[in-house]
Amino acid sequence: MTVLRSRLGIMMFLQFFIWGGWFVTLGTFLAYNLEATGGQIGMAFSTQSWGAIIAPFIVGLIADRYFNAERLLGLLHLAGAVLLFALYSSDSFANFYPLVLCYMILYMPTLALVNAVSFRQMADPASEFARIRVWGTIGWIIAGLVISFVFSWDSGAAIEAGLLQHTFLMSAIASLALGLYSFTLPATPPRAERGTRLKEVLGLDALGLLKDRHYAIFFVASVLICIPLAFYYQNANPFLADIGMTNPTGKMTLGQLSEVLFMLLLPLFIKRFGIKRTLLIGMLAWSLRYLLFAFGEADGIAFMLLVGIALHGVCYDFFFVSGQIYTDARAGERFKSSAQGMITLATYGVGMLIGFQVAGWVTDYFATAGVTDWQAVWLFPALFALGVLLLFALLFRDRRSSLADDSAMTVSGTD
Structure with missing residues (x-):
């Protein structure tokens, strides 16, 4: 059980390291690197909401009925790694926005998938889940500390030099790692009946x-x-x-x-x-x-x-x-x-x-x-x-x- 808990903890750590590795500094990157307006920055952040709106369709109508959760998790993060690398290479907001929209539509469902993988391996989720989920918070924290205190990408000189774009490359590498790692996780087959109503899923x-x-x-x-x-x-x-x-x-x-x-x-x-x-x-x-x-x-x-x-x-x-x-x-x-x-x-x-x-x-x-x-x-x-x-x-x-x-x-x- 300790080994399984460690494996799930690594999954949670990478899941939130990826998100915290670029999302916190997104506004700064867009304002300084791509010279985006406040309205454009709002559009970029709104992709999180579009992802949250679309996520129930992916998880509730697809993952819960047709695919193992850990396999879909792996595929989404592998595709996410490609999109994050494309974001790293973007040189204008016009190129950046459709990529970040596609990425968040793929990423937001993975929040439910990592929970599903975790819950299915637990005998007592009420007492066990918090010890797994806390590694996600630690992953988010470590991402911020790495950006500031290891690479100093968010310092004034580094921002002016355009180094903040490396946050996307760092997250792309982490997404690739989690995508591959997901296929080693315990099997989590679908449980829902295929006839469940759309209104219930949403x-x-x-x-x-x-x-x-x-x-x-x-x-x-x-x-x-x-x-x-x-x-x-x-x-x-x-x-x-x-x-x-x-x-x-x-x-x-x-x-x-x-x-x-x-x-x-x-x-x-x-x-x-x-x-x-x-x-x-x-x-x-x-x-x-x-x-x-x-x-x-x-x-x-x-x-x-x-x-x-x-x-x-x-x-x-x-x-x-x-x-x-x-x-x-x-x-x-x-x-x-x-x-x-x-x-x-x-x-x-x-x-x-x-x-x-x-x-x-x-x-x-x-x-x-x-x-x-x-x-x-x-x-x-x-x-x-x-x-x-x-x-x-x-x-x-x-x-x-x-x-x-x-x-x-x-x-x-x-x-």
């Missing part, structure tokens, strides 16, 4: 949950809070690089470290304060982190920026993971899987798609002659998150009884 069976007024309020708030979330993914690294922070990508790994810590604390907060207050803490953290970004500086008050980065664990865990737990509790046994599919499609699909577009528009609006007014950019999501918080606080009613078994929660988040 989570649409769970739409009945929206008839509950308070769940509908939570659902809308989840979509809206994705707009501030998109600002972080899209603008944090370019912002830190632009204001002169040294090793910004490495320092952003503080967010993943805090995510691990607050994931452990989350059950205690839900039990002590209830789901509504826990969700409100998460939304308040989004507003606070952007205020810290708006008024922090790379020199004298850099600690404000570092605290803003470290708040990622509260921002993500206390709202998005808590939301998964709340959804699971409200869904009932029949619609548990469908409900998770629905909330994921709504947030990482529709919500993030809107969020990246808004972030691009706002960044372009506050950019003049190549100079971005970052304080104004960050104040927008800070105030937006605060507005969502106030509406949620007024309209949502905490129903503690809906979380009768906090210990039964399962976590399947992304970084």
Whole structure:
């Protein structure tokens, strides 16, 4: 079992090393290497959302019915390696965008596939999965540390020299390794019946949950809070690089470290304060982190920026993971899987798609002659998150009884 756990841990490590190896610095690369506008950067980041929208078709309609999960995982990562190498060679946004769109359509389904491979090898997924999944977070962290502290690709001089494009080459090599490695993983044959309905695969069976007024309020708030979330993914690294922070990508790994810590604390907060207050803490953290970004500086008050980065664990865990737990509790046994599919499609699909577009528009609006007014950019999501918080606080009613078994929660988040 220890050997199997190690093999699955290597799979998770490479899975998220690949993603963290280029996605964090994508905005900086596009702005400096390809001279992309804020709107174009938003389009590039939106490919994650298109991938999330299309992923259920690949996993639910193909992988679950016709192919072993580990084989499809290998094929997708081998194809991904080719696309990442093509991204490494791109010299214009016009060439870059269709390649990154194709890549994310192939990559996003692999997030579900690595989970499927893991779960099928476990006797007790509730207690075993976290020890496997944590290696994914470690992989993301190591990718950032390698970029900043081993190769220094995100330093000012290196960015100007175009060295940041090497992140795609590094990720291509890792994708090739995982593609080949996947074929050595334990067999994970399909289980689903081929007659399963499309609406069930996409989570649409769970739409009945929206008839509950308070769940509908939570659902809308989840979509809206994705707009501030998109600002972080899209603008944090370019912002830190632009204001002169040294090793910004490495320092952003503080967010993943805090995510691990607050994931452990989350059950205690839900039990002590209830789901509504826990969700409100998460939304308040989004507003606070952007205020810290708006008024922090790379020199004298850099600690404000570092605290803003470290708040990622509260921002993500206390709202998005808590939301998964709340959804699971409200869904009932029949619609548990469908409900998770629905909330994921709504947030990482529709919500993030809107969020990246808004972030691009706002960044372009506050950019003049190549100079971005970052304080104004960050104040927008800070105030937006605060507005969502106030509406949620007024309209949502905490129903503690809906979380009768906090210990039964399962976590399947992304970084």
